[in-house]
Amino acid sequence: MASDVPAYIPRLYGRRQDKPLKPRQTRLMETLLPRIAVPDPEKGPIDLKALFPDTEEIWLEVGFGGGEHLAWQAAHNREAGLIGAEPFVNGVGKLLAQIDDEGLRNVRIHFGDARPLLEALPQGALSRLFVLHPDPWPKKRHFKRRMISPWFFLEAARLLRPGGELRVASDIPDYIRWTLMHAQNAPSFEWTARRAADWKTRPADWPQTRYEAKSLKEGRHPAYLVFRRK
Ligand SMILES: C[S@@+](CC[C@H](N)C(=O)[O-])C[C@H]1O[C@@H](n2cnc3c(N)ncnc32)[C@H](O)[C@@H]1O
Numbered sequence: 001m002a003s004d005v006p007a008y009i010p011r012l013y014g015r016r017q018d019k020p021l022k023p024r025q026t027r028l029m030e031t032l033l034p035r036i037a038v039p040d041p042e043k044g045p046i047d048l049k050a051l052f053p054d055t056e057e058i059w060l061e062v063g064f065g066g067g068e069h070l071a072w073q074a075a076h077n078r079e080a081g082l083i084g085a086e087p088f089v090n091g092v093g094k095l096l097a098q099i100d101d102e103g104l105r106n107v108r109i110h111f112g113d114a115r116p117l118l119e120a121l122p123q124g125a126l127s128r129l130f131v132l133h134p135d136p137w138p139k140k141r142h143f144k145r146r147m148i149s150p151w152f153f154l155e156a157a158r159l160l161r162p163g164g165e166l167r168v169a170s171d172i173p174d175y176i177r178w179t180l181m182h183a184q185n186a187p188s189f190e191w192t193a194r195r196a197a198d199w200k201t202r203p204a205d206w207p208q209t210r211y212e213a214k215s216l217k218e219g220r221h222p223a224y225l226v227f228r229r230k
Pocket of ligand 1: 113212
């Protein structure tokens, strides 16, 4: 990491749990999660060949929430390996249930903060990186908690292969501007949009998340930002 780019604050501020898990989700946390968990990134670099022995394309979703987008991508792209990182236990429980229901064999889960995981992955590890509706942290004094940051763009540049894609969604105008501003300062990325419809319309291979459905119902308009690793 370049020395002039501040590191992230190694603390998680969002909620980790709301209601108790359903009995089935508790059972899957005990049985399925240990089988598909990513090794602890705090213990050293992650060996992707051990995680996905026969997979060339690895995609990662940061903060998958209820896991709808990740499960859809895994079901529609069985040749790709998908890693999801999420510290919210109810979200992990929901994704485990979808993996179990749909027999998805190409998903691995990091139950925790995505940021140490990003740092533990090897250079050029990823073909796609998704950050969908990251927590907005609207107060100025909380901006340093935001996932999108100079640190994040540097890590994304290190991890994505040339031609790889970073997808960011947000329905908060200030966060959309914030993301575009940081992208503009990231010389390894180009924003693929040529006209407004390109970022105002959700691409067909980008399923709706739970958060997005709620946002549309409440009259907000998400932006679908796609950046290509040069
Ligand atoms: C507003 S929700 C959006 C969830 C989902 N992407 C969606 O669109 O429905 C933001 C999510 O990011 C997760 N999150 C926050 N900080 C994170 C971090 N450091 N690493 C991974 N996930 C994080 C939260 O737990 C939460 O589930």
